[in-house]
Amino acid sequence: xxxxxxxxxxxxxxxxxxxxxxxxxxxxxxxxxxxxxxxxxxxxxxxxxxxxxxxxxxxxxxxxxxxxxxxxxxxxxxxxxxxxxxxxxxxxxxxxxxxxxxxxxxxxxxxxxxxxxxxxxxxxxxxxxxxxxxxxxxxxxxxxxxxxxxxxxxxxxxxxxxxxxxxxxxxxxxxxxxxxxxxxxxxxxxxxxxxxxxxxxxxxxxxxxxxxxxxxx
Amino acid sequence: xxxxxxxxxxxxxxxxxxxxxxxxxxxxxxxxxxxxxxxxxxxxxxxxxxxxxxxxxxxxxxxxxxxxxxxxxx
Numbered sequence: 001x002x003x004x005x006x007x008x009x010x011x012x013x014x015x016x017x018x019x020x021x022x023x024x025x026x027x028x029x030x031x032x033x034x035x036x037x038x039x040x041x042x043x044x045x046x047x048x049x050x051x052x053x054x055x056x057x058x059x060x061x062x063x064x065x066x067x068x069x070x071x072x073x074x075x076x077x078x079x080x081x082x083x084x085x086x087x088x089x090x091x092x093x094x095x096x097x098x099x100x101x102x103x104x105x106x107x108x109x110x111x112x113x114x115x116x117x118x119x120x121x122x123x124x125x126x127x128x129x130x131x132x133x134x135x136x137x138x139x140x141x142x143x144x145x146x147x148x149x150x151x152x153x154x155x156x157x158x159x160x161x162x163x164x165x166x167x168x169x170x171x172x173x174x175x176x177x178x179x180x181x182x183x184x185x186x187x188x189x190x191x192x193x194x195x196x197x198x199x200x201x202x203x204x205x206x207x208x209x210x211x212x213x214x215x216x217x
Numbered sequence: 218x219x220x221x222x223x224x225x226x227x228x229x230x231x232x233x234x235x236x237x238x239x240x241x242x243x244x245x246x247x248x249x250x251x252x253x254x255x256x257x258x259x260x261x262x263x264x265x266x267x268x269x270x271x272x273x274x275x276x277x278x279x280x281x282x283x284x285x286x287x288x289x290x291x
Contacts, residue, residue, distance in 0.1 A: 012241075012249045065246035072246070080246065103245035126245045126268070133251075134239045143240065176289055190236045196276040197242070199285065203275075 001217060003028060003035040003159065004057035006083065008043055008064045010075040016131065017063045017101060019138035020148045024061070024155050033159065033217045043074040048083045052092045059097045059215040061155050066102025066122075069109050086112050094118050097213050099158060099167075101151050103127050106206040114209030119164045121154065125204030128197050130190075146182070146194060147201060150174040158215055165211040175202045220262045221270045228277075229259050229270045244268070 005025065009018035021037075028035050036051055052060070062084065065072045069086035084090060086109045093113040099121045100110070106122035114120045129147030138144060154171035158164065175198050182191050182198075221229070236252040243249045247265055250258070258266035279285050 013243045013245060016243065067246075125272075126247065128245070128272075129243050131241050131243060131249065132239055133241050179285075179289060190240055193232065193236050193240075196272060199276050199279065200272050202288075203279075 001034070001058040001215065002055045003033060003059045003061065003215070004048075004051055004055065005035060005037050005061045006043060006048065006063055006071075006073060007037055007039040008072070008074050009039065012131070014064060016129070016138045016141075016144055016148060020152050021061075021063050024152060024159070027156055028159060031159070031217070038073075040074050043081075043083070044076070045073065045081055045083045045089070048073060049089055049092060057096065059158060060093065060099075061158075062098065062100040062102060062105075064102055066100060066105040066109075068104050068107040071100055071102045071105050071109065084109065093120065097158065097164060097215050098122075099155055101127060101155075106204075106208060110206065110208045117210065119207065119209040119211065119213040121164060121168060121205070121207050123201065123204045124206050125200055127151075127201055127204070129201075130194055130197060143194070146178045147198060150178065150198075150201070161214055161216055163212045163214045164207055168205065168207050168211075171205070172202055220267050221259065225270055225274060226259060226262075229273045230256060232273060233259065 007018055007021045008014045025037055038048055062071045070082045071084045072080040073083035074081055090112050095117040097119050103126040106124045110120035110122045130143050132141050132143040135141040150171045153174045154167045157167035157170045179195050179198050182195050233252050233256050241249045241251050255269055
């Protein structure tokens with residue numbers, strides 16, 4: 001079964017998501033799993049809809065900006081294009097296992113997508129992370145890694161065929177591990193702000209629908 | 218009417234002061250913010266400022282109620 005992954009890269013935030021998604025893609029390729037990476041110039045609503053309809057991916061990993069009712073794809077002429085929108089094409093996600101690494105999408109979109117089957121993992125808060133601007137590229141940024149590795153672990157756990165709830169559990173464990181390691185150096189400036197953001201992402205992560213759903217390759 | 222109480226604002230600004238100058242916060246599509254940016258937004262009590270203050274308040278409440286230590290101990 002195919003995995004579909006959207007991978008925008010047009011600003012600082014999506015630049016970091018792009019790097020972490022590339023790490024996931026390497027993992028998928030090593031496992032020899034059939035997958036579709038949708039990125040510029042194909043990261044358009046129509047293309048994504050066609051990929052879902054034609055390939056029937058059972059696992060969909062959405063990366064990019066989002067809000068209560070929308071997950072966005074690329075930025076076209078300065079405007080972000082919705083690729084999945086509640087009330088317009090959200091039924092494409094019904095019955096699928098979906099992880100949206102996007103702000104707020106679990107608030108409403110995720111609920112609508114899982115109304116009649118499927119599982120949606122996402123956030124009902126803005127997904128946030130600190131970056132260290134002394135590191136000009138994501139691979140060197142150990143600060144950003146604290147926030148993005150738990151989300152990559154979630155996706156990896158799903159790809160390995162574990163249940164959605166197990167993937168969420170592992171991601172939370174990783175976040176807790178990062179909080180514990182930060183607590184050991186809590187006198188360093190900014191440490192509590194990092195813990196606060198890890199806590200925000202952890203508490204805001206929601207699993208909706210069939211929590212026992214799993215991907216099988 | 219102020220959207221962030223005086224006490225909370227003072228606390229949030231004090232916590233922002235502790236952030237190292239080379240750190241920036243990515244808040245989804247809202248952008249990436251330096252500590253100076255965050256300070257300005259909290260001072261102005263705009264959408265970003267209120268969002269940041271609420272996150273700080275939620276975290277402090279969780280710390281005070283023992284939720285953070287409970288979760289970490291699980």
